[in-house]
Amino acid sequence: MSSANPKPSAPVLDHDKVADQAGSGSYVANFESKDSALTRFQKFLHKYPVAAPTIVLVFAIIGFSLLVGDRFLHPFNLSLVLQQVTIIGVIGVAQTLIILTAGIDLSVGAIMVLASVVMGRMAIDHGLDAGFALLIGISVGALAGLINGTLITRFKLPPFIATLGSWNVFFALNLWYSKSETIRSQDIANNAPLLQWLGETISFFGARLTYGSLLMLALFFLIWYALNWTAWGRHVYATGDDPAAAKLAGIRTDRILLSVYVLAGVVCAIGAWVLIGRIGSVSPQAGYTTNLDSITAVVIGGCSLFGGRGSIYGTLIGALVVGVFRNGLALAGVDVLWQEFTVGILIIVAVGVDQWIRKGTA
């Protein structure tokens, strides 16, 4: 019984070692040291993961309204930002669920496009009722999620690798099934207007909201409820936080993971419907940046890539931050390449802040 005292930084995780009881009482005091202002800020950010992106969003809005004036703050422009982030937002919901379990899904964009192609072809080429075509598309999304989830839970593949593979597979299937052809907006409008319905707008006070944006907000609310007010949600957090502990607490973590991937697939398929509404047509090439954009929104929104930490509305704010920067910089006449540059910096800063926050309270 000669093992050293556990280090102050990890008093509990060191449990498997035999602690020498004598003299280890002193580190307890370390927990109650006086905090500097910076440490307090760090703790505040740790307790409220959404605080950091919210601060960024507020400053960005103030900054751009000073920079480009009233044009930026006009309700029409703000509702445009909301429209521009709708797809990232919806797919971000799916990505948040997965990142909360300490996973990552590189196939979300491919699932969305595949589902949109299925919806379009079912309704236009096969002449099915549009509502039925939507249901089939959503089932395809669920199936795609089930495949990802099975690879991860049953075959124990790391999510990154499993979804890297399925991304390619889904994308290839999408090209094959669509024959790489676009379904024209006009054909959809004539034969299956329901598919475009989410692109319709309602106006008030000069703002123009699409049904798609409203659906996105509804999705955020629904998933927020599920994560925070149901046992399933607690189990999602627990699974991402410490899967071994969750298992010992009696949670069937594999089932939770599977349910998360299937739900993410369904949300991606709903994103497909939003996508058709937004661009009008069905294109096998559409939205292929959505993958990385969704991860960007989640990360900027304060979710930890290590799982178990973060909140769903953080992702909404993260998506809005990206939207506001793109829109504001465009209005200010800045070249697109600098918009990408800025978003890149935001990601790096967000992950850096996350690391800093975690280090402070580990």
Place this chain on the structure above:
Amino acid sequence: MTAHYDQQPVLQARGLVKRYGSVTAIDHADLTLYPGEILAVIGDNGAGKSSLIKALSGALVPDEGEILLDGQPVHFNSPMQARELGIETVYQNLAVSPALNIADNLFLGRELRKPGILGSVFRMLDKKAMEERAQAKMKELGLMTIQNISQAVESLSGGQRQGVAVARSALFGSKVVIMDEPTAALGVKESRRVLNLIKEVRDRGLPIILISHNMPHVFEVADRIHIHRLGKCAATITPESHTMSEAVAIMTGAMEVDDSSAAA
């Protein structure tokens, strides 16, 4: 409350075996727990103590042997099944979720839902009820130095986290509480608090299996001591029948015991 050795054992293991490849972690081990007692389990690192109690708590399925609860054979395929029958475990690695708050942790896997349609259709959690019950339990166990029941467990000290894990077992355990090294890695003051908690739980009538490497702790709280060696029970003694150094000698194999049921 004193132990009742004339009564039927609450929990009994007979001839348990668990192999990990070529390693035999449990080698035909027996264990008997009587109502109202604290049974300490001691043994060297790797003797198979954790494996044994994992078999008793459903966290691993033994290859051979049987487990009797109140004299009835039981089979656990998951920790949940053991918990449903009233066996609660505080695992060596604690098994709390650091990012969740105290109340969430206490009720993890056994959440309460709101009554009526909110609970049955909308599956809404009854956070208030859970917080109140958590608060009451923490108070009862003298753990109310923790100010806020909705603070994340990671913001607690090691001893407080241990307290949360103990409180969870006391909240739900109706038959047996098993604790795997609950005072390891704790300071003197915090160990003391956890030991008091353990006695508190025993005095409420719950028998406890306590694994520890700390001989003074074991000799202070245990009614009987099960000495584990090379995957099985080498002897069962009491703090009165043997000294600490004799216990260590049995544990390390330096001393043979012929009457291993001396204390039972």
